[in-house]
Amino acid sequence: MSAILFILFAGLAIGCAVAVVAQRNPLYSAISLIGVFVALAAIYVTLAAPFIAAVQVIVYAGAIMVLVIFVIMLLNVEQEERRRKRLGFLVPVAIGMAAILIAETAFIIYSVQVSGAKPPGPTSDVGLTHSIGVNLFTTYLLPFEVTSILLLMAIVGAMSLARQGKLLSATARVVPGAQVLAMDIARPHGEEDLTAVEADTTAESAHLMGVEFQSDPEERE
């Protein structure tokens, strides 16, 4: 029974993976990739790892692929047009490297086959959320914290990469308590001006930007 399930989902995963590479339209590639992720999640369930399966669907098929599809739609990438083969020699190189990879892994698989590990029993609690959580916050606490720093770096990097517009000029004076506004924020349709404007209070910056500002929120009604 579980062998049938494995073959079913492995076939689905390999078929979708081939489609990812074979499709010329990146959107179709992305949808095939979601198929790979879902098939792998099903295989994780048969491996008695329900937590990882759920995270796979939520994080990969949910968050990451939504981001990728969003970028594909945003950039309006047209179909990869068939061009002359400028780097045609790369195709046999790719096939050769794939053959080497398969040979290496076949060796490892043969060694594992001889070792004879047991498949997971029904009483296993290794993949449950409880055991993962306990290990994550005891033995693997340091990697967990390092991961949070990595995510912070990713946030800062993504923001600085996606930032459009000019940075503050090098001569901008920033003092504690002052708000520094770039000129293109204060006057969006103004001239190309790199000097920053300074405002000491929120009211002053609101005046610079030409918006209504009321200090007392209750006066709004």
Added chain:
Amino acid sequence: MEPQLSWYLALSAVLFTIGAAGVIIKRNAIAMFMCIELMLNAVNLTFVAFSSFFQDVSGQLFVFIVMTVAAAEAAVGLGIIIAIFRNRESLDVDEASILKM
């Protein structure tokens, strides 16, 4: 018949190989990005298979961390792709071979 550990490793090897070949063959930056995700998933499958066959939870924690790295990579990588597209109006990596704006 129960699936053996070697079956999972073989599936992982096939997926990784397809991903690696895709990174080499593809020219579109987003498609290459997706092939890298495919390779990361093949590695994850190996981790989970070993973890579950040897009854050790460490492998699944590694998978958890690999997923975090993939999420960070998606955020920064797509930011880079948008920046390249803004400058060159194209996602062809052959045209972006010079690291210059």
